[in-house]
Amino acid sequence: MEMAARASGPSDLTGVREVLLAPAPPRRATALFATRTFAWRTLLKIKHSPDELSSALIMPIIFTVWLTYLLGGAISGSPQEYLDYFLPGVIVLTVSLTTTYTGIALNLDISRGTFDRLRTLPIWRSSVIVGAMVGDVVRYATVSIIPLLLGLALGYRPGGGFTGVLFALLYLQVFAFSMVWVWTLFGVSVKNPTTVQSVSWMIQLLLSLLSNIYVPQETMPGWLRVVVDVNPVTYATTTVRGLMDGTLTSGQLTAGLVTCAVLVAVFVPLTASQYLKRWR
Template identity: 55%
Template structure:
């Protein structure tokens, strides 16, 4: 037989109410605060798994040495001369290849069910995607700085000076954020990280090596030069090369920002559509 329930006194009831009910409800975080929180989460993942930065270091060094000394003499007459043309391009190449991991890590979180927890939070829904992409800034910074420092050791001399180099690195961050929306779309649509990598690699290969990173489009057939010049990676490389060498024109700068805007306008809404659809 259960024991009789003793009613609470007024003092006990008041103390219980104070313990269970907060005097002030926490304010709901806005889009910026939520995005920054998820960006910090992405940075913590890099901190606890520093191996994620290995590709951002190894591949830039490998491409810089390989193309400079293996193809530089054949393309420009000497490795030193080719380095002046190629080094700004290899910086773009490094971050473009590294940006693929944005979609892969996003798919890993979704595959593990982490996003099911985020869905229950009262937050701005796109902040999960935007924050994870902002958190990759460290990876992009490493991937762009490593070949630049190596190029300076090998003899690369940017005519645009320190200001031009810094502006080029800032533009690379914006371009990579724009380009990463493509891989984020694949990360949302595909079922496994392996499928994401298999689907994105051919497209990434075409974008990177079908650009003006390695060769001037003026040396190509007219039809191929037109295709290469329309490549958004070519526009970004032209801006970076122009900033580093101090030869950037207003039209080239406008073309670079237009390319970034087109990537965002095309792939960010599609990514959010499939992300919202998948979260239902």
């Protein structure tokens, strides 16, 4: 014992003595503190992995320039008219694509064993997901503002003015919160991160193509409109476009909000069930 004490040194024994003589164990982290910690962790991931943001931004930026100046005249008569129609849809597309990263990041934590370490901590179980979603607010704001700035530089002028754009960006936060539960369900249900990413992006691609992001659904054949009219991205695009153009009707706003409510009502219980199974 004496030889071990000499080998460890006075400084090591001081640290051990402080732990043994501590009056009480550290207090358990509150739900708010744990959520704030995981939100900060998400922000640090964005800081140290900017490629996640760049990959979500590059495609919409290319699409904006390419479709506006190559096909805009053929679709709407002039590139400027098509830009006025297309830009709100690009912003919805960008935010919608970005929502997949929450599920992918959660699945990576599970596959790498980080999730198992978190399970041993005395924290609120849902703080891992809630904190990630709170931190993603910054991500959604960033990826929605940059395409908007590009559109303004190209000549887009929102008819709804600053107020319409502001409410459109706020609605996008609500829509992103609703959509992220879909990909979080994938994140906690699928074992392979590569599968989560490929399936999420494939579904996102289908949702964007089978929507009114690129062209009005009134120009589509009847059988295709049936699919487009039940697509949540269509309702989100209609709401954002109406807010930014200043033409939103009460019916369109109601449909956009109901779409978000339905997504939450369906996917939150499913995600929570799978997540709690993982936590046990």
